Amino acid sequence: MVFIGGAGNMAGAVIEGLLASGYPAERIIATGVNERKLADFSARTGVRVTTDNSAAVAEADVLVLSVKPQVMKDVCLSVAEAVSARAPLVITLAAGIPLAAYRRWLGTGVPLVRAMPNTPALVGTGVTGLYAAEDVSAEQRRIAEQLAEAVGIAHWVDDESGIDQVIAVSGSGPAYYFQFMESMIDAAEKAGMRREDAERLTLQTALGAAKLAVASDVDVAQLKRNVMSPKGTTERAIQRFLNGGLPDLVERAMGDCAARAAEMAKELDN
Numbered sequence: 001m002v003f004i005g006g007a008g009n010m011a012g013a014v015i016e017g018l019l020a021s022g023y024p025a026e027r028i029i030a031t032g033v034n035e036r037k038l039a040d041f042s043a044r045t046g047v048r049v050t051t052d053n054s055a056a057v058a059e060a061d062v063l064v065l066s067v068k069p070q071v072m073k074d075v076c077l078s079v080a081e082a083v084s085a086r087a088p089l090v091i092t093l094a095a096g097i098p099l100a101a102y103r104r105w106l107g108t109g110v111p112l113v114r115a116m117p118n119t120p121a122l123v124g125t126g127v128t129g130l131y132a133a134e135d136v137s138a139e140q141r142r143i144a145e146q147l148a149e150a151v152g153i154a155h156w157v158d159d160e161s162g163i164d165q166v167i168a169v170s171g172s173g174p175a176y177y178f179q180f181m182e183s184m185i186d187a188a189e190k191a192g193m194r195r196e197d198a199e200r201l202t203l204q205t206a207l208g209a210a211k212l213a214v215a216s217d218v219d220v221a222q223l224k225r226n227v228m229s230p231k232g233t234t235e236r237a238i239q240r241f242l243n244g245g246l247p248d249l250v251e252r253a254m255g256d257c258a259a260r261a262a263e264m265a266k267e268l269d270n
């Protein structure tokens with residue numbers, strides 16, 4: 001399996017998640033532009049690394065594209081010949097680039113899957129949204145799904161636009177929770193707690209809440225009510241969030257996120 005941009009944040013998280021799930025390091029090649037960064041990544045993970053994208057593609061059965069959207073076109077054009085010659089299953093992780101763009105850049109005969117993972121793949125708790133073009137075989141879909149499931153859960157969408165909804169929920173979602181944790185840590189520190197204590201308590205609380213929600217039969221609204229004693233402390237805090245418009249703010253932020261994905265697609269210069 002070849003990852004173009006393999007030592008980056010997202011591909012690096014997927015690769016490390018794959019290795020932790022038992023995938024052999026010698027079957028992975030990661031490419032990049034920064035030799036030092038690649039050497040560090042190889043030393044840490046044991047995967048093969050190279051700055052030569054086309055040479056790596058020549059060995060690929062599965063090719064994962066994980067460079068920034070802004071450089072994706074140039075990268076695809078530069079490996080198009082190698083991709084046609086090898087005909088690997090191509091899985092792209094990029095936000096905001098429709099499959100139609102890859103067909104223009106790589107040619108029409110290439111089996112294409114869009115995957116939208118998230119960085120908790122690094123610890124095996126990722127979510128990966130998947131969308132396959134019609135000409136992708138059942139076996140190739142299974143390969144993409146296995147890759148996703150090695151690092152967390154997989155979620156297929158029927159329409160390509162569904163990927164933008166996945167971005168708004170789970171692709172970008174970890175950052176929403178990190179923002180919330182950061183705000184809690186800052187507030188606790190301001191109130192007088194030592195920062196390291198504020199971090200420890202905030203992170204364990206986030207972990208506990210997520211674990212409880214996943215393990216529980218009741219929905220999150222009920223779990224919230226279970227913490228709120230009538231006229232108690234939690235009720236006061238939740239009231240502040242509601243008065244401050246948190247639900248509407250979350251809805252608008254997620255709408256902005258999905259809209260940005262659609263906007264990025266329009267910014268492509270073919």
Ligand SMILES: NC(=O)C1=CN([C@@H]2O[C@H](COP(=O)(O)OP(=O)(O)OC[C@H]3O[C@@H](n4cnc5c(N)ncnc54)[C@H](O)[C@@H]3O)[C@@H](O)[C@H]2O)C=CC1
Pocket residue numbers: 004005006007008009010011031032033034053066067068069071075093094095116117118119171172
């Ligand atoms: N970071 C995230 O949480 C998520 C990112 N994505 C997508 O993943 C893609 C990568 O994002 P990140 O990992 O965050 O960015 P990143 O900047 O951490 O990684 C991109 C990597 O590509 C390498 N690169 C740049 N030009 C190259 C070239 N010509 N050939 C080979 N490698 C090259 C860079 O050195 C870098 O290591 C983006 O398209 C993004 O939309 C998708 C889901 C979540």
Ligand SMILES: O=C(O)[C@@H]1CCC=N1
Pocket residue numbers: 095167171172
């Ligand atoms: O912020 C971004 O554009 C990427 C896509 C999803 C998460 N990070």
